Amino acid sequence: MYFFEATKPTYLRFLNSRTKLLLHMLNQDLIIQGCINGDRRAQQSLYEHFYGKMMVVCMRYANCKDEALDMFQEAFIKVFKNLHKYGKQGSFEGWVRRIMVNTCIDHIRKNKINNQMVELDNNHGSIEVDDEKDAGILEHVNFSDLLNMVQHLSPAYRSVFNLYIVDGFTHQEISEALGISVGTSKSNLAKAKGNLKKMLLKKIEKMAG
Numbered sequence: 001m002y003f004f005e006a007t008k009p010t011y012l013r014f015l016n017s018r019t020k021l022l023l024h025m026l027n028q029d030l031i032i033q034g035c036i037n038g039d040r041r042a043q044q045s046l047y048e049h050f051y052g053k054m055m056v057v058c059m060r061y062a063n064c065k066d067e068a069l070d071m072f073q074e075a076f077i078k079v080f081k082n083l084h085k086y087g088k089q090g091s092f093e094g095w096v097r098r099i100m101v102n103t104c105i106d107h108i109r110k111n112k113i114n115n116q117m118v119e120l121d122n123n124h125g126s127i128e129v130d131d132e133k134d135a136g137i138l139e140h141v142n143f144s145d146l147l148n149m150v151q152h153l154s155p156a157y158r159s160v161f162n163l164y165i166v167d168g169f170t171h172q173e174i175s176e177a178l179g180i181s182v183g184t185s186k187s188n189l190a191k192a193k194g195n196l197k198k199m200l201l202k203k204i205e206k207m208a209g
Helices: 010-014 017-037 040-061 065-085 091-111 131-140 143-151 154-166 169-179 182-208
Strands: none
Touching: 017 040, 017 065, 040 065, 040 091, 040 143, 040 154, 040 169, 065 091, 065 169, 091 154, 091 169, 143 182, 154 169, 169 182
């Protein structure tokens, strides 16, 4: 049972995205303060605003949607508990996103996935990866398909790929976050790219055929 259902208020359906964004920016401070004061309507508003964007973040790290929703719920509880610490020095969305990513990392470590962070399967990573040459392959794949492919990576490869490529962690930071060596982080990233390239090429071949 989750403490909120991500349903859209009726009036929001009749506003365009630009207007909704403007309204949110104007009301953000009031909403944050309302959440700090325990106002359930403010909490619901904040939850609904970030549900879509932050579920995508969690989906990148999770094995399935249910696991991603667990991560999201746990992270949003942390958001509510720590709102008073938000110092407005950066974007509020960036602050929320960092909590989401850190919660996903905590989830990985708590469930001992980090014990599987070193992959020894010789079938992985045997394909050559050329970042510049392979960049054009992505043009043939939409975001939904790419997200699905990332989810099909092993926990070891998926975690390092997300942290390095998407969330901007260094290999040293990944090493400290996941409890692995810098060398293992680099190796898992290369193998993740190799596996994604295989999946992309298979999809392109299927589309062409």
